[in-house]
Amino acid sequence: MLKLKALKGSEGIQLEAVVDASVFSKRPRSPSKQQNGWTFLLSVNVYGPPHQSSDVATRLSTVSAYLQHPYSLPGNMRYDNPQFFKLPGVAVDMNTFVGTAQLLASRKAELAEDVFRVLDSDSLLSGEGDSDQLTIEGLKTALHKHQEIAVTFVLDRESVEKVRMLHKKMAIVQAPSTASDGTAFGGIIADRMGLGKTLSTLAAILKSLERSRDFATGIAGRTHATLVVVTSAQLIDVWLTERSSHLIKDALKVAIFHGQNRAKRIKDSADFDLVLTTYGTLASDHKSKGPLHQIKWYRVVLDEAHWIRNSSSKQFRAATSLESRSRWCLTGTPIQNSLNDLFSLAEFLRLPPLEAKHAFNTRVITSLTTGTTDAKSTLSSYLQAFCLRRNLGSINLPPSRTVVVEISLSKRETMDYKAILNDAKRRMDATVSRKNITTYNTLFTTILKLRRFCDIGTLALQGTQRLGLAPDAEDTACGFCSSTDDDILSLLNSHTLCPFCFRHLQPASPLPDSGPKSSLGGISEPSSSGEFPTKLSRVLMNITEDDPDSKHIVFSCWTATLDLLSERLTSAGIGFLIIDGRISSAKRQQRLDKFRTEPSIRALLMTIGTGGVGLTLTVANRVHIVEPQWNPSVEDQAIGRALRIGQSRPVIVYRYLTRNSVEQNMANFQEKKKNLARATIDGGSDETIDDKLAVRYPPSLPAKRLHPY
Structure with missing residues (x-):
């Protein structure tokens, strides 16, 4: 509501609050003593003379407030949104959009819930069945069955023949050209924490050494190495420990690109199989157009990949600017705030049919509004094809x-x-x-x-x-x-x-x-x-x-x-x-x-x-x-x-x-945060200090949202 103060002083402007009457029938009859307030969804219509519309649009834009289609309007009131893009000379009856925002919100919620249902399922995203026992030269630790499936999943998603078959199955006519043959490679390993994603990745790197060397042989500017990006120097040590614990000595030649004394350029990169760096170093390298961004890698792996979920962050820009044959995201929490988190990963991966933001807008957002394609089917098929996720039930842990x-x-x-x-x-x-x-x-x-x-x-x-x-x-x-x-x-x-x-x-x-x-x-x-x-x-x-x-x-x-x-x-x-x-x-x-x-x-x-x-x-x-x-x-x-x-x-x-105490508020906020992520595409994008203090929202109700018009 604070953003509406931008309209103060604008001549002839009136505001009208609109509330769905059904919410009052759901109000708790006996609120608890601690419940000092009650929150529900509120839409605010902005009324004014036509000649003031440009001024309203400018004032709201300066505070990053944007008019949405109204849920309802009284009588034969004419609706015109000054922030809505209109082509010159093309008449648009804006009244046909009245009520579509509510429909779109409902469809977004259905879509989000469907995606979470897929991610939470034990029967889906579990690999392509039993894989043959893998023989991996240089590995001294026996892999668990679910780790063998993960290695097979990686190798299959990096195989030209198998990826083309997958694209055909998904009815993708043309894939983006991230590789010389026009095929995109990679995916998401979204196993729950504790299932050994690091060891599975190291095993996949070992198993594909011959394939990666063929990629780089005789071509300038390429390396067969895999670049792994982690969150901190401490995580670099974790990868090194995993290598020494599970791999034969010198099975993988490793270089560390991190710290003040890191080399200005990676010399003799052909000698390395694995390069470890951090998101901070990667962002610094991107800013200076350093060596990490001058090489075409065989494979780039983002550990804790949810660190790039903010598409305006330095680490997102640095990661998406890397050149590589295949791209992988490792994260136990692919969605933390909203489905936007998943779309940031998709933009890094460049995998069809959601290889870029415009593709998502066309195939998902537009289809939700117009109904031209099945957005649920698009996202579900994407996850089924490129995401591997197993829960702790995949291993026999003690209770x-x-x-x-x-x-x-x-x-x-x-x-x-x-x-x-x-x-x-x-x-x-x-x-x-x-x-x-x-x-x-x-x-x-x-x-x-x-x-x-x-x-x-x-x-x-x-x-x-x-x-x-x-x-x-x-x-x-x-x-x-x-x-x-x-x-x-x-x-x-x-x-x-x-x-x-x-x-x-x-x-x-x-x-x-x-x-x-x-x-x-x-x-x-x-x-x-x-x-x-x-x-x-x-x-x-x-x-x-x-x-x-x-x-x-x-x-x-x-x-x-x-x-x-x-x-x-x-x-x-x-x-x-x-x-x-x-x-x-x-x-x-x-x-x-x-x-x-x-x-x-x-x-x-x-x-x-x-x-x-x-x-x-x-x-x-x-x-x-x-x-x-x-x-x-x-x-x-x-x-x-x-x-x-x-x-x-x-x-x-x-x-x-x-x-x-404030800790009970935080527990309520955690539940609210989870529910908002499940209920919206962009539910986590508008969190403010108000949300953290005024956490009296019952978990089943959405937070307040500003819906002018």
Whole structure:
């Protein structure tokens, strides 16, 4: 609604709110005490004299607001949309479009639900049946059956003959010319986290070495190497570890293109089978037209490919600018916010029939409006042809369960929590009364303070510096914005919010690897005079009272939370280790090895940004998610460190949630986010701070949307 303020001062403009009467019959008769509001879909019609239409269009465009077709209009009212493209000399009866927006929204929802149904199905996207046992020279580890199917899937999608047969089956007349023979190669490996996508990819690279060398032989500017793009330097180490663990020494010759000392150009690229780099380095290379973009690769693989889901991001532009014979996306979460995420992957892949954005608009969006083709069939056939997805049911893991641990704040904590809220209300009232644009900053800061308070309680008021918190108490909620790599941070220099975890971004310096260490590698702090946090007391109880043979991973946003836990674990004589941004990469690996091998180390405390992605920690059979995240996939990634191939014990996942707090709002927001992604094509594109604060929306209802006209 704030965008409608742009019309203030425009002569003769009137607004009319339109609501579907059926929503009132669905209103809860007995709302809960915590439910202070009720939200429903609202359409706003804008009325005015014809001579003002250009002014209305200009005013709305300046605030990125665009008029949609109205759901309904009274009587014989004439409808004209000044932002609608009209060809010169061609008359258009705009009244024929009245009501089509609602129809289009309904069709989009049906389409989104159909795609999710395909992705969630155990019977679909499981490969082309049983594959023959593969013999792969250089591989010393026996692949699981689902990994063999993945290797066969990759090889088939890179075979000229089999891809042509596939195109014929899909009735594609002409494919894009990404290869010399006019055929596009590649696809999406969308297996759930923990199914071994990295090993499957390494095995496919090994199996196709002869084919890749034929591609590059005698042709300048080509290389037989596969370029793998990962999220951080830590993930480069993961790929190197997988290579050394499962491949015979020197079976694949690897080059690392990352860091300040990386070569200005890749010399003798013909000697490498695999080149590893990061999205940050790739974006930097694209900007300088560096060596990665001067070579035609045999294969490009995007690990954690959802990192390019924002088509306006540097990493998306850099990745789509690469030249290669085949392109692959590895991601357990191909859709996080909306179907737009999937279309970004499709634009990188360049696979028919959705090889570019205009193709998607023509074959999907236009067909939804006009009904000329079956959009559902187009997307479904695309996924069936080019996407491989298996759930954890594909492997025989021990049973796992999730325990939601609800926390009630103590009386003292409740008083202090309310004091933070009241202070925020006073400051917001003051800024609103002065029409100060810092209102949202106040809201962000309040949310962060409340989230921090749910973890460390009254100790949050005892002095932030001692607890390792920046004055603004910013969290490190994902590997993207919490990275200390300069080239990764460069991806964020034009953002005010992290595009992955929505953290408010401010300049910060990496914390040094310092502080008093416990005998087992933890970082201890002296006790504060404040009350020990209720939530952390429960976390400690679940660790200390568990079977001594159990191993625990504790994930939190904040180092302060980990430091307080380490203090009590030391007092209880529980062996533990800490891994966070203060620990160097070399020391991280030492601590991970120690956690895996030493029975006396029962707990590993990790910030979710540094340990939530890429690690294999199947030695642990207990996972603690201390606080909810805005993006539920961040939590799923963290849990996947233990719940994956190699796990031999039942796993319990503890999710801690503070009652009557911002954390309950976050849990509701997670559900809303999932439902919006399932219900719309672009449901995640308009998230604002309002969505995060006003999360009283029942999960079954859509968020508010502005529909002028």
